[in-house]
Amino acid sequence: MLTTTSLDLDSHYKLTDEQIEFYQKNEYIKLKDVLSAETIEHYKKEIWEKTLELNTNHLPMSERSTYDKAFIQVINLWRHSEKVTEFIMSKTLGRIAAELMQVDGVRLYHDQALFKEQKGGFTPWHADQQYWPLATDKTITAWIPLQSVSLDMGPLSFAAGSHEDTRFRSLAISDDSEQVIQKAMDKYELESSPFDIGEISFHSGWMYHRAPGNTSGKMRGVMTVIYMDKDMKLKAPENSNQENDREQFCQEVQVGQVCDGPLNPIIYQK
Numbered sequence: 001m002l003t004t005t006s007l008d009l010d011s012h013y014k015l016t017d018e019q020i021e022f023y024q025k026n027e028y029i030k031l032k033d034v035l036s037a038e039t040i041e042h043y044k045k046e047i048w049e050k051t052l053e054l055n056t057n058h059l060p061m062s063e064r065s066t067y068d069k070a071f072i073q074v075i076n077l078w079r080h081s082e083k084v085t086e087f088i089m090s091k092t093l094g095r096i097a098a099e100l101m102q103v104d105g106v107r108l109y110h111d112q113a114l115f116k117e118q119k120g121g122f123t124p125w126h127a128d129q130q131y132w133p134l135a136t137d138k139t140i141t142a143w144i145p146l147q148s149v150s151l152d153m154g155p156l157s158f159a160a161g162s163h164e165d166t167r168f169r170s171l172a173i174s175d176d177s178e179q180v181i182q183k184a185m186d187k188y189e190l191e192s193s194p195f196d197i198g199e200i201s202f203h204s205g206w207m208y209h210r211a212p213g214n215t216s217g218k219m220r221g222v223m224t225v226i227y228m229d230k231d232m233k234l235k236a237p238e239n240s241n242q243e244n245d246r247e248q249f250c251q252e253v254q255v256g257q258v259c260d261g262p263l264n265p266i267i268y269q270k
């Protein structure tokens, strides 16, 4: 039986200067052996069961929108399970997030389970921050596979350095974002590679990414944690997605104030 102290959720994953420079330039990075297979296994069952229990996306694939074909999405799982809370509050992951962004500390924006079902569709090209009413670009997502992810399961794929192209920031996830952004991504290097167990990617809120569909016959279970700079301020929402996010994730926070509401605990601080 594992105890929390035997897990690597609160250890120091030493990033090299090259890794931090790589992230600063490309705004994504894939890191191997961040968590042990043992740790992932310890939390996997609870995350898996809660995700399936709370999922409301039950239509047959053929009747779903492109967005809903891409994944089952369950948000703020940490509010539903103490065990998941332990996982989400990992200082190992929070510290990596802070060091990659070069900030003194990070808060939780929210978590989400993203399970790509058997025959699940592709995740269209997009940048996450279209959805977020956050004042700066100091945001980052940890994408944490709950099993290894082969190419046919739909690994998250990144256009290195694409955050520099600001033209498509108003596009929400859709067939339109897939087509329009795809055309502009040729000039960036595409990283689309499998994930080992324990390998975790980190990407910024404004870098463009997508995922191929799942043709493997197996569910692709992934947990994500979205962090923001601990000093992040709430900005006035600029679209309906941001209005929605403000209500869901920035409760009790006024525009112009630090996002330090009850749903935004500090996860790591120097």
Ligand SMILES: O=C(O)CCC(=O)C(=O)O
Pocket (backbone or CB within 6 Å): 070, 071, 114, 116, 123, 128, 141, 143, 154, 156, 209, 210, 211, 222, 224
């Ligand atoms: O898991 C996926 O297919 C998409 C994930 C994603 O877009 C994200 O975590 O920002």
